[in-house]
Amino acid sequence: MSTPVQMTPPQASKKPVPVAQKEDAMLLQKAMINRNYLELATAHQRGKKVAATFVPGNLNELVMCFDLARSLPETNALQNGMRKKSGKMIMDAERDGHSEDVCTYVKADLGMMLGGEVGPTGDPLPRPDLLLLSYTGCFTFMKWFELIRQKYNCETTMLHVPYQGDGKISQNMRDYVVKQIKENVIPSLERVSGVKFDIDRLRQYMKESAKAEEDLVQVLQSAKKRPSPIDGYFGAVYYIGPIFTAFRGTTEATEYYRVLRQEIEQRVREGKGPITPEGEMAEEKYRLVVEGPPNWTSFREFWKMFYDEGAVVVTSTYAKVGGVYDFGFRHDPEHPIESLAEYCLGCYTNLNLPQRIDMICKYIDEYQADGLLINSIKSCNSFSAGQLLILREVEKRTGKPAAFIESDLVDPRYFSAANIKNRLESYFQMIKQKRTAAAGAVH
Amino acid sequence: MSQTVAQIIERCQMLFDDLHFTSVKEWKAAVPGRKAIGFMPVYVPREIIHAAGMLPVGIMGGGDQLEVIQGDAYYQSYICRIPRSTLELGLTGRLDCLDGMLFPSICDVIRNLSGMWQILFKDKYVRYFDVPQNYQDGVGGQYYIHEMQVLRDDIGRLAGKPITDDALRASIAVYNENRRAVQALYKYRAAKPWQAPTSEVYLVLRAGMVLPVEDYTQLVRDYIAATDAVARPMRDNARIVLTGAFCEQPPLSLIKSIEMAGCYIVDDDFMLVMRMLFDDVVETGDPLDALSKSFLHRSMQTSSKYDESKKDKGKYLLDSTKLNGGEGVIFAAPSFCDPALLERPMLQSVLNEHKIPYTAFKYAENTGQMAPIREQAGTFADSIKLWSAA
Ligand code: SF4
Ligand code: SF4
8 A cells, every 4th residue: 555654754954943842753753663674674583573564454553462573565665765766676576577557566565575675774674474464445455465475475364354335334344354353363463473362462552552543633633723734745644654554552652643742732832834844834825635645756856846835735635544533533442353443444545435535525624725636646546546536526515626646656657747846836826816716706 | 940150149249239238228128117237347146136136237348349438537547448438338328227336346446436436326226345355154254144135135125125035046046057057158168169269159258248147048058059060160279268357358359369360268257257156056045155155165266356375376277277278378457457467477477387388468448459469369379389299
């Protein structure tokens, strides 16, 4: 899945940005991420087993109960994308027989393996002892781990998370996921790790998750303010990093979100806009909602096209890909397994199209956005198939202008900076005109 | 009087060409109140629709004769073609004869299309139909039985009366009969591919997407009898298995091109809905339980289904190649089809292990240029012949 996370925080601006607390959160995150890569690199030497799993609907709290190191192949692909290493990996995978038409996350991962399994930080990545194929919101996940299993013969456990075709989670869906967790996933984790399952340990992690989730929601919803103190897309991918990956449920993650929330609340009190790689954004001219994952290979360049124009993304669907928390869901230590099931079933790409449209319309209203921008990802049918209808419907229902750009997650061949910039510029123009027209109508 | 092959194929061709689904309209008009439910590839338990007295109709895209105008406005260039042509069929009123539409869980494109359908065709019954990827009776089976029960309740409501167990069992029996007929056709073709060229077999299979199952079973049997009655020349063609075409359909001219290039197709994955379940579904006891057990334990391997272990991967393809005397495999996948194209390298590595030659290409349902495919298939057939002569 096209998922955020774990990246080096944006470089501090050339102009000094003396926000000590901001640095606290960033340093905390950086330390966590580096430690996880190191833990992975040394896991086998330390007699630890490694589980690989996907971001959306991941069972991090559960996996931690078995002392397993956690590797997230989407995150590795993303990290390699940001470090401009993914292009070669994708081409290597294509040379190895993978079609140019399929998801580039998969190919970046397979290409990395062909290149000797060196992870994005240069540390070796261990071969997983278990592929935990919990596939939420995307069929490609299933093929992805089948491909890895085919090559490396890893033990695989599958968790089928049904799609919300009817726009709701039925009891049958919930029961099905719960049963699989109890009867398939937990026994596999026990067998591979040699550790017995302890439900109280799970509850403890979930308590931490819920705290962090609450703080994350406050951070993301701070963007309802004017000016928004955060960027809910480019900035949010940093914020969601720990919670969507190997850290949800840890005390470090809880601490990270506590510090982050404080920082953001401070920014709100000071009436500040978001921090960008080039410092604080001066004037908030446009407020946008974005649908679809970002591009990683030219992430900075892409972001710059927004902040240079004074455009802030107030919220994005992508920041919900590893869990939709802003409508009330929290991991519930009182009903741990049921709540894991609920979490898996509720991730963004597991919602049906009408739900996605409702959510975006609600965002435009609640965050007082000027319109919707869709970044359509060539790789990703899960996100992309149907986005043109989303665009039409959202325009129709909100009366706000929407725009459509196309790129890819980690394949640099599909990022055309000039095209995207043009599109964005005319989109901002359009918003301006609409505003003028609206103002004219009032007077 | 028994029909000739030409007559049967002409009828099938007419059904295939008719993008207005006249036969479905006629079936409905014959008895007031009749209803029809569409479904997309690859599998839905049609027994449930049939048991409500409705007609299940397979919607396999628009083919190469449909001009797609509106449908294109809904899809980016890098998404396969079947959802756009299917939307075109819907938006131009060609599917108005359907009272509902089922979208099986096959890939993210069809999955998302189910939501688009809910928005664009608000007055129709629309359901995303999920099948389990967990094959334990108490886990995936329970889930599946519930999903089928929801469908059964919905369809019963649409029909105006609940679907009884007896009706379901009777429908299972009817479809068992149909499965046997279709299997007989596949067996016949594998034994004598010169008597049952795939360009004909394909049209026969497509007829099964629109005809009432009882008529269709008869048609299949008639075709086998008619073609067996008149000997045709046997060629020294390469015997190949075609795989990857389980969803978006190749144009008929592509199938003809492969045959003209010197290949006999001895197995394929067209219209899997008819062969998804390997054998008879139990006709006694709880019918949903019986359908579930067949799906969990006795159903086809295809890309949209999870393989529980590495050793299962490619098993069907391998067995089929051996069983049907296949000498090679053609991977024919729709462009941008993640399921088919991600599956392909895994299947190819299995074939490599068993030294079974293969070739691969992509198509779209409206591919017009057949020369490259003919050439590739021809070269492949020649290499197989050389191989076997060596
Ligand atoms: S198709 Fe999309 S959601 Fe699925 S693995 Fe690829 S990028 Fe992720
Ligand atoms: S052709 Fe492939 S990608 Fe397209 S809808 Fe069918 S299965 Fe999905």
